[in-house]
Amino acid sequence: MAKKSLSHLYSCESLSAQPSAIRDICALVSQPEIRSLAGGWPDAAEFPLEEIGRIFEALMAEHGGQMFQYGSTEGLRDLRLELARRMRNEGLLKAKADDLLITHGSAQGMQLAAQVFVDRGDVVMAGLPTYFGGPGAVRARGGKVVGVPVDRQGLDTTALKQEVKRLKTAGERVKGVYVIPNFQNPTGVTLSLKRRRRLIQLADEFDLIIFEDDPYGELRFEGRHLPSLKSLDDKGRVVHLRSLSKTFVPGMRLGWVYAAKGAVRKMVVAKQFADAATNTPSQYILLEFIRQGLLDRQIKRNISYYRTKRDFMLEQMKRHFPAAATWNKPQGGFFIFVYLPTGMDAADLFRRAVERKVAFVTGQSFFVDGGGRHTFRLSYAQADNKDIQFAVRVLGKLIKQNLPRRNIEKAA
């Protein structure tokens, strides 16, 4: 009764907000007997525990209580200096500690960016498909998200231009583009250099902000690193969002934003009222981890570890999946995205798979237009080879059975 009596007081955004489908799926399939290729989480077995333990002890002795005191909203200055230095080495030559804000995970970076740039009714463009964190943050501000196709070169910039033009002509306030340039979640696809340059041009032409979400960029298995959108941006239009969740550990919830000074100042103010400051001990630990050269070492290890798992999964897919299903070979990150023949229903496949104790994520939740029913995402990050082998074989068999449409009620 209390619940009902309050709902008329909910905000518009809260009334329409939908929970993250993936987090729900992950909860559903977290039973130990399930062979899950669903989660996009890194493998906890690879976390640098020994190093963290040693560093924590030394930091306690060195800093005492200061290590657990409130920190500045911007984040530990020495840590920002280190992260700026790393970014300069990556080609972001102008990166400075003062233009950088430490966030409670890169999700918070996107939330703050949306707070600063999105008003109710504003439109942000995003990939079909795309990770839903960006769209979720935009919608939490009352913004709208409009999809643009993603192909093997990443976000289709020709389609983007047409769509933005159409929307602007229709009187829509198109404000920005949300893009994951490297090993995109969920497709694993990397935005080509040509399209990166084109995207920057389009942002200038149509007066857009680019929300560049790059949690996977440092986990490149092969090929050369492409310049970040931010490094191609001389107008301050790119908000560059980074995460330590895939290179260090996710549980410490550490990420950062690098953007034009004015925008960063606005995000700092937004963060003052969002959570005041990021977890202090986690920042100290990361700083020391970087200073001791351990982050570079950890990234190398992760690259080697996840590359081997990717190779194994691709090999298994080649062996067990029918030719009618297609997928990409990601050059980094965690994900392989599968397109079934149109008309086949991945949700149906999911129900049959769960009966066989196998799980993945249906693709539809990554399509802001509700499409993608014939797609699904696999992750090799957390599963071991035995589970990958078992799960891929089961999926291959189920797909080959050329699923007839079944009633949701029946399967549930």
Next chain:
Amino acid sequence: MAKKSLSHLYSCESLSAQPSAIRDICALVSQPEIRSLAGGWPDAAEFPLEEIGRIFEALMAEHGGQMFQYGSTEGLRDLRLELARRMRNEGLLKAKADDLLITHGSAQGMQLAAQVFVDRGDVVMAGLPTYFGGPGAVRARGGKVVGVPVDRQGLDTTALKQEVKRLKTAGERVKGVYVIPNFQNPTGVTLSLKRRRRLIQLADEFDLIIFEDDPYGELRFEGRHLPSLKSLDDKGRVVHLRSLSKTFVPGMRLGWVYAAKGAVRKMVVAKQFADAATNTPSQYILLEFIRQGLLDRQIKRNISYYRTKRDFMLEQMKRHFPAAATWNKPQGGFFIFVYLPTGMDAADLFRRAVERKVAFVTGQSFFVDGGGRHTFRLSYAQADNKDIQFAVRVLGKLIKQNLPRRNIEKAA
């Protein structure tokens, strides 16, 4: 140039957002030679370092990588069970883990509550003065904050009723009341039991949400604990916000929200897109700290420690401040609020004090109506007795000199 070219793309809320004046003052006065009574931070010398170090080591051995993995958005279930148990012992008899959300500090709790309940233009009532975190979170949603006087019994509920009536008659959408019931920041005042009951009645009468922000309640030095607003609420109108920053450590950024089930579900969805989940190792550490009975012990220690400091500061104020200045005796928490004779300017006092290497927080930043120029806040939490003695003596002398109005430019 980049900065200018982006400002037309800022959101309305971001354009009008003001940085927290206190965080700026704290930065200004963080030089070691300053005797500061400004910060509202707990004393890092009191943090339970040895216990944290011991617990961390044991947890690493027990949980391994899971301790650094992503957690659920709701927070560690065992921790929610412990916090619910504690709340039941406090008189919140129906508190259940499922109606509880772990947040990245109580600031995030307020942000999520505002996300769920505040639309652009909605009005939330707040004390004159009040801590600005609540108003900041409301304004970040485009909401408006209207002040209601605070006296020695806390928020003036008679004035509240009149003001809400007036606003509703004028067509305003009054949505809620933000209140810090115990040892309020900045006044140190506690809301009387009579007014607590009255506030619940008014919320029913005017269909309001009560944002009950209670970071200090457990630090009661004397007298009996008063029932929380949430414990008097049988309609689910109270969003109860709690913090571990003053009872455990602030740097781990741990707080929680307890509210009606439907509202908590909405806040969980909002948090999925705000930062996905709260820092995992900090939650594990807190859980173990509670399980070992250390939180209760720490709270007892803190009460004794801060009570002694409060007593010392009150004694010094009695000795050095002129009769024309008035202040309260807080029964807990960190703050004493000083009213100078009307016409005197605390900002002027501040400038003179800083010249003498003494700092505090001017009261004006706590008044959403811009009033309170003749008030200021002192905190005994972080300063040692020597600094308290020095600072209070200097302030007493400066106040007695009956400050003439001076030009801001001149003093700066």
